[in-house]
Each structure stands twice: as structure tokens, then as C-alpha cells.
Amino acid sequence: MKSLKLLSIFALLGTLLSAKILVFGVVPQQSPLKLVNDWQPLINRIQNETGEKVVLKIERSIPEFERNLYGGKYDIAYMNPYHYVIAHQKQGYIAKVRDSKKLTGILIVRNDSGLTDVSMLKGKKFLFPAPDAFAATLLAKYELLKRYGINIEQEKKFQYVNSHDSVYKGIARGIGDVGGGIERTFDNLSDTEAKSALKIIYRTQSYPSHPFAFKSSMPAKEQAKITKVLLALPQEMLDSLNMKQIIVTNDAEYDDVRDIVSVLSTASGKE
DSSP, X not given: OHHHHHHHHHXXXXXXXXXXXXXXXXXXXXXXXXXXXXXXXXXXXXXXXXXXXXXXXXXXXXXXXXXXXXXXXXXXXXXXXXXHHHHHHHHOOEEEEEESSOBOOEEEEETTSXXXXXXXXXXXXXXXXXXXXXXXXXXXXXXXXXXXXXXXXHHTOEEEOSSHHHHHHHHHTTSOSEEEEOHHHHHTOSOHHHHXXXXXXXXXXXXXXXXXXXXXXXXXXXXXXXXXXXXXXXHHHHXXXXXXXXXXXXXXXXXXXXXXXXXXXXXXXXX
16 A cells, blocks of 8 residues: 555656746846746636646846857747847747837936937947847947947946946946936936936837746747747736736747847947
């Protein structure tokens, strides 16, 4: 009898261990604690409505997230458009849904800088939050090059300062002349003294927002079940994730982003 019980326990453990656990990665643009608080309710909802076992994976840094994403470590991932283009190329990730809001970058300067037009920015020192921040860094570099002939990569007068808030505070304190960001983080800047010293001098065109993408090896049935849950998220959950509405997307919608990646790679001498 003992032997039968042990066999039953081992069989159950074997079943649990062999059960497929889906790893859901989220680009860490905020603190890990905040991301867990914001995203775990979504993970719970997916598990409850699909019966799939899903674990939320939050990395300590964006570079760590990029290494795992480009290495195919996530079954599902929420990433910026640049990350998606590279992840699709390297691992075949497929974008299925995204927030309906589009992404727009801004450039800010000090009110007393004397800078009133984008054409005056050539030769100025730029501050950006991170190399692959899509709206705050890449869109700014791309549009300045294409529209105004200002090759920031070639001029090499820029610095990465880790966060949007650091960009705004750095420009306010004179560490740089021009800063890249987005309106949401600029509007939410808690340092009122720094904010009152700044103005927006330029807004980029708008592009498709961060997609939810699935690893190509995930069965289509699982992808469809999770996509259905994402498309039907209640408004309170969307609000907590700072999203407006989840809509269907596809890989072709990110072709403009591929052009940006190509142009900037050429401008920096990487091609």
C-alpha cells in the first residue's frame, strides 16, 4: 500500500513538473516592485480565464530584459517597438495586440536657452534616458537626421542618464542643452522647479505603441486564448497599466520602425 501511495505521489509530482509554464516578460521601465503590483493582476486573470500556468518575469534592468528577449527566454513579452523589431528578427516573436495609444517623442530645452526652433539644435548637447528608448531617444535621433540633417550619432554630443526624470532635471540644471522624453513622463515630473524651467521645443510623429508579442514556438491555440483575454481587459485594469484600449496589431504595422532602425544603424556606422 505504501508503495502505491509513493508511486501516486511521484506520478503527481512528475505531472506538475512537466506542466508547461509560460513565462511573461515585461520591459522594466519602472521599479520592479511597481511593475509586479501593476502586472500581476493581469497574469492572474490570464491564468484564471485560460487555465494556463503563467509566471511574470521582471528583470532588474532593460539590458537584462533585452538579453533574455533576444535569447528567446519569454513565451510572451511586452516590449517597446524597437525591441519588437529586433526580437522578431532574432527569435521570430509575433506581435498580436497593442495599446491603441500611439507613441510620440518630445525634445525639451530650458526656457531661457534662447533655443526656439529645431534647426538651432545642431551642435548642442543632448541628454537621453537610454540607447534603445524608442520614443525618447530613437525617434528624436531619427527625425532630426531625416528632417533637419542633424546627425546626433556623428556629432557624438549626447549622454545617457538612465531615466526620463534624469533627462528633465539634467536639462534644467544645465548638464545638457536638449533632452529627449515623452509627454506623459514630462507631465508627471514631480520636481516642479525643474519642470517650470523647461519647455517642449519639438514633438515627433506618432508610431505604433508597445506590442504584446508571442514566441513563434508557442502553440496557436495558446496564443489565441491569451490574445482573447488581452482584448477583453476591463477598463480599471487598463488604467492601472496606463493603457487606453487593447487592439489587434500585426508584424507589418512595425515596418516604419524597421526603417528607423536601419537609418540609425547606418548613421552610427554599424552597417
